[in-house]
Amino acid sequence: xxxxxxxxxxxxxxxxxxxxxxxxxxxxxxxxxxxxxxxxxxxxxxxxxxxxxxxxxxxxxxxxxxxxxxxxxxxxxxxxxxxxxxxxxxxxxxxxxxxxxxxxxxxxxxxxxxxxxxxxxxxxxxxxxxxxxxxxxxxxxxxxxxxxxxxxxxxxxxxxxxxxxxxxxxxxxxxxxxxxxxxxxxxxxxxxxxxxxxxxxxxxxxxxxxxxxxxxxxxxxxxxxxxxxx
Ligand code: FE
Numbered sequence: 001x002x003x004x005x006x007x008x009x010x011x012x013x014x015x016x017x018x019x020x021x022x023x024x025x026x027x028x029x030x031x032x033x034x035x036x037x038x039x040x041x042x043x044x045x046x047x048x049x050x051x052x053x054x055x056x057x058x059x060x061x062x063x064x065x066x067x068x069x070x071x072x073x074x075x076x077x078x079x080x081x082x083x084x085x086x087x088x089x090x091x092x093x094x095x096x097x098x099x100x101x102x103x104x105x106x107x108x109x110x111x112x113x114x115x116x117x118x119x120x121x122x123x124x125x126x127x128x129x130x131x132x133x134x135x136x137x138x139x140x141x142x143x144x145x146x147x148x149x150x151x152x153x154x155x156x157x158x159x160x161x162x163x164x165x166x167x168x169x170x171x172x173x174x175x176x177x178x179x180x181x182x183x184x185x186x187x188x189x190x191x192x193x194x195x196x197x198x199x200x201x202x203x204x205x206x207x208x209x210x211x212x213x214x215x216x217x218x219x220x221x222x223x224x225x226x227x228x229x230x
Contacts, residue, residue, distance in 0.1 A: 002042075002052055004035045005078050005207050013086040017183040022167045027081070030163055034073040041067040052206035053147060060148045072143035075206050076125055076157065082204065083156045085186040094198075095155075095191045102135040112137045113158075114177040120160055126177070128156040128190065130197040153197035154204075155190040 007027050011020035038055065042048065045067055047055050052075050059068035091099055091106060103109040109128070117126035120139040127138050127145075129152040138152070139160065146154040158164075158180050165176040196203030 001039055001048075002035050002074060003207060004032050005081070007081055009084075009086055014084055014184050017179045018084075018165075019168050022165070025167070026159075026163060027077075031074070031077040034070050034077065037070040038067070038074045041070060051208070056145070056147045069143040072145050072147065075147065076143065076145050077159070078206055079154065079204055080125075080157050080159050082189050083158070083186050084180075084184040085188070086184070088183065088185060089187055091187040091190065093191060095187065095194050098130070098135050098194065109135075109137070110178070110181045113181055114174060117158060117160055117177045118174045123161045126158050126160055127152075127154055129154050130194055153193065155193045155197070156185060158185075 004027075007023065011023045011027075014023065038052070041064075042050070042055050045059070045064065047058060047067075050058070052071060056068065056071045056075055058064075059071055090096075096106075099106055099109050103112055113126060113128065116137045116139050120126060120141075122141065124139055124141045125145065127140065129136055129138060129146055131152050135155070136152075140146075145157075146152045158177060160173065165173060169176040192201070193203050195201060
């Protein structure tokens with residue numbers, strides 16, 4: 001059974017970039033529905049007790065589209081909440097150096113990230129990810145994510161589904177992405193993910209009931225994502 005992870009901040013904490021109304025609907029309705037459907041479908045598929053990362057990959061491998069879409073959306077949203085913070089700090093250390101190498105600076109990253117998100121047709125996600133040849137910005141359709149892409153380790157993601165921004169920005173996805181990058185992007189989280197991509201820790205894994213109840217180590221499953229070669 002997968003839980004719906006609590007938001008790591010209050011509903012109103014990201015205002016004015018994102019309203020409490022948007023966060024409440026997005027988390028309490030959309031994300032909750034993906035988690036509930038995943039639990040139902042994973043049980044039916046005999047995947048009880050497996051990590052969500054395993055369920056996503058297994059469903060993708062078996063072309064179980066319904067389970068894949070719900071499980072990947074459950075995972076993507078949990079990751080997305082951590083990619084935002086009410087107290088953003090500029091990128092620093094190895095992350096700043098990697099951004100400079102790949103994009104010529106934070107401004108160059110923002111331009112690439114916003115352009116990728118604006119140009120993305122329909123629903124999906126825009127990612128900053130670490131690959132074997134440095135950082136890159138990619139977008140994925142619907143529920144697709146980096147879990148099913150070899151050699152890409154996610155650092156940041158922004159939700160491009162209209163439910164993520166329509167209440168606050170109507171059809172203005174560009175302004176949403178610009179403000180998101182400037183005002184709430186959680187670079188401290190991205191720095192931890194990059195460290196994990198380089199072998200220090202395993203990076204984000206979807207929380208499980210057992211771990212939060214007992215405080216025990218999460219599990220012995222393989223780490224998230226396929227690490228790019230050092
Ligand atoms: Fe969403």
